[in-house]
Amino acid sequence: MIETINLTKKYGSFTALDSLNLKIEKGTVFGFVGHNGAGKSTTFSILATLLKPTSGTAYINGIDVTKNPKQVRKHIGYMPDFFGVYDQFKTVEYLDFYGASYGIPKKEREVLISQLLELVNLSHKKNDYVDLLSRGMKQRLCLARSLIHDPEVLILDEPASGLDPRARIEMREILKELKNMGKTIIISSHILPELAEMCDEIGVITNGKLVASGSVSSIQKQLQSNKIIHVKLSSNLEKAIQFFEDEPKISGLSRHEKDGNSLVFSYTGTDDEQGDLLKKAILEGLPIISFNEEETDLEDVFLEITKGVEFS
Incomplete structure (x- = not known):
């Protein structure tokens, strides 16, 4: 659905995007992770047909974004990191303007706008002027605008940027609903743990280069040579x-600081060996309440991958 091949963008001697290769299948939610200036917005602008690459190619649904930009725009909904709104419009008028721009008949627009306002939880604000909306409401309105022509692909550049915690939660729930609707979504965000909840895959970009790509779990496994295991017991600590001290693949065994009935240790065995270890512990008569592997969130993944990288 989305593919880039050696996509490169240069500004003089500065390389903003360096031979980016991505392939995002239909129905996938792909999280683009990177520091400010890493190349995320450059990539999104090229995919949205707003910027021409220096070299390389990009495709949306098999259509070249450079050679057939008008055709591509029928398939995408783009939400930039900074966007303008027409303050003199009411919310419903704002969406009606964009619906008319896409050639949607008036009667169809009325039904569609009502559905979109309900999706982004703005039905109660349909007759309010745009300039009176909160930042979070404006973000949701911009998302509704990008959906007005029912695109197959959504390109969302920092949709949660600058939102308060409640507004971020509302945005996240809307994105989950869009995922359930089968939209193909590429999204960037600095709220990394929230990306992990909704993304099937992530890509980490630094200084214009893609340094890691794949499912969150696969990237975590690549980075974690040692697993951190937490064990909670009812007694017999x-x-x-x-x-556990007698097990050769366990190191760093200690009592959990906040829970006196728990142990934590580093484990180098495979998933199957981890299961065998739990089985052996139970057969040994240890009253185990829980036995689980500590999950690494996206912030840890990003920090580990970009360790030693100098950000420009």
């Missing part, structure tokens, strides 16, 4: 300590 000393017996448990002795048992």
Whole structure:
């Protein structure tokens, strides 16, 4: 659905995007992670047909974004990181203007706008002037605008930027609903843990180069040579300590600081060996309440991948 091949953008001697290769299948939610100036917005602007690459190609639904920009625009909904609104319009008028721009008949627009306002939770603000809306409401209105022609692909550049916690939660729930509708979404965000909840895959970009790409879990596994295991017991903590200390693939065994009935340790075994370890512990008679692997969030992934990278 979205593909880039050696996509490059240069400004003189400065390379904003360096041979980017991406392939995002239909129905996938892809999270683009990177620091400010990493190349995310440059990529999105090229995909949205607003910027021509220096070299390389990009395709939306098999259509070249450079050779057939008008055709591409029928398939995409683009939400930039900074956008303007027509303050003299009411919310419903704002969406009606864009619907008319796409050639949607008036009767169809009325039904569609009502549905979109309900989706982004703005039905109660349909007759309010745009300039009176909060930032979060304006963000949701811009998202509704990008959906007015029912695009297959959504390109969302920092949709949660500058929002308060409640507004971010509202935006996240809307994006989950769009995911359930089968939209193909490429989204960038600095709220990295929130991306992990909704993304099927992520790409990490630094200084114009894609340095990692894949599912969140696969990238975590690549980075974690050691797994951190948490074990909670109802009793027999000393017996448990002795048992785990004798295991050759366990190191750094300690009592959990906040819970006296829990242990934490580093484990180098495979997933199957981890399961065997739990089975062995239960057969040993240890009263285990929970046995789980610590999850690494996207912030940890990003910091690990970009370790030693100098941000320009």
